[in-house]
Amino acid sequence: MKKINLGIFFGGKSAEHEISLISAKNIIDIIDKNKYNIFPIGINKNNEFSFYGGDHYILDSHDAKKVHLSKSGKPITFSLRNNREFIGVLDKKLKIKLDVAFPVLHGSFGEDGTIQGIFEVAGLPYVGADVLGSVIGMNKDIAKKILEGSGIKMAKFLVFDAANKDKINFSDIASKLKCPFFIKPTNSGSSVGVYKIKSKNDFDKRIKNIFKLSSKIMCEEAVVGKEIECSVLGNEKPIASLPGEVISHHEFYSYEAKYLDENGAQLIIPADLSNGLIKKIQETSINVFKLLRCKGMARVDGFVNKNNDYIFNEINTIPGFTSISMYPKLWEASGLDPAKLIDRLIQLALE
Numbered sequence: 001m002k003k004i005n006l007g008i009f010f011g012g013k014s015a016e017h018e019i020s021l022i023s024a025k026n027i028i029d030i031i032d033k034n035k036y037n038i039f040p041i042g043i044n045k046n047n048e049f050s051f052y053g054g055d056h057y058i059l060d061s062h063d064a065k066k067v068h069l070s071k072s073g074k075p076i077t078f079s080l081r082n083n084r085e086f087i088g089v090l091d092k093k094l095k096i097k098l099d100v101a102f103p104v105l106h107g108s109f110g111e112d113g114t115i116q117g118i119f120e121v122a123g124l125p126y127v128g129a130d131v132l133g134s135v136i137g138m139n140k141d142i143a144k145k146i147l148e149g150s151g152i153k154m155a156k157f158l159v160f161d162a163a164n165k166d167k168i169n170f171s172d173i174a175s176k177l178k179c180p181f182f183i184k185p186t187n188s189g190s191s192v193g194v195y196k197i198k199s200k201n202d203f204d205k206r207i208k209n210i211f212k213l214s215s216k217i218m219c220e221e222a223v224v225g226k227e228i229e230c231s232v233l234g235n236e237k238p239i240a241s242l243p244g245e246v247i248s249h250h251e252f253y254s255y256e257a258k259y260l261d262e263n264g265a266q267l268i269i270p271a272d273l274s275n276g277l278i279k280k281i282q283e284t285s286i287n288v289f290k291l292l293r294c295k296g297m298a299r300v301d302g303f304v305n306k307n308n309d310y311i312f313n314e315i316n317t318i319p320g321f322t323s324i325s326m327y328p329k330l331w332e333a334s335g336l337d338p339a340k341l342i343d344r345l346i347q348l349a350l351e
């Protein structure tokens, strides 16, 4: 059988550059090299693409604080004339013709439909959600509005635009959502800009900065309960893994708890829930995946509240893929090992 030329894209200009590098390294390490020719393509923080020939493309990959792209890559750009081709910027003889792309990128320019647009223009099949699903998944406001009326439970929310910044009133929000409530940018990730607001002082302090991250913000009722994540896989007939639980050792699952504090959070895989709840979470996650027009993969995140109701929170169309990440770990717990999972994702892209 002919080997498949697989481009793995990592890094990029987003707050999640580092975690992307660690995820990509993990995928490259475990993928079946008898089946795939790997073309590692690193993207630096200026969004410049480079091809890496040797092994040493990601350095200090065991340390989330130090991990970085090596400078040994050859600058490339994608060619509009030739389908599926990337060409050298300086070395015109460098031509990379891919069969399929795996964007192991998170956040802006990676998970938001923009690089998916490049792949579409290049005629290149790619892993994960297409442009539409990526745009929807990245945008908490649009995603929740699509799900309104579907019967899927969500925390009450209000959305504000930077243009009407002066009219935002703390006591108004507190009377509608109760205090404490959460504020977050509508289109970010990794808990960047997410705050639990407990007082007017808190609110005034955060509101100024949060609009620097996003032109729209969401205020959301705080859900008290367990934080639950579920992995979904497939195109037309997606399937769901067993759910997992995140127990944060910080006030909530903040950026620090996720990446900086080694003991910031504990993952319970699978989550200790009744069979009825597990089924409900799996069905809802598949439903969310379909309604939000996802393909390939997504991790659907939510809560189980005090009344044992499942409350949807957000969807991640390119979830973390490190050796300890929830997405692959949940599949492993559900009987699909990481190498087979990656293989399945690529097959779904080629379909």
Ligand SMILES: Nc1ncnc2c1ncn2[C@@H]1O[C@H](COP(=O)(O)OP(=O)(O)O)[C@@H](O)[C@H]1O
Residues within 6 Å of the ligand: 155, 182, 184, 188, 189, 190, 191, 192, 194, 220, 221, 222, 223, 224, 227, 248, 252, 253, 254, 301, 313, 314
């Ligand atoms: N409505 C909420 N109720 C309780 N906790 C919340 C709520 N919204 C966010 N959080 C906490 O903040 C974290 C990050 O928020 P989330 O909406 O998942 O944004 P991100 O896309 O940055 O991960 C969540 O994992 C959770 O711990």
Ligand SMILES: [Mg+2]
Residues within 6 Å of the ligand: 190, 191, 301, 314
């Ligand atoms: Mg989240």
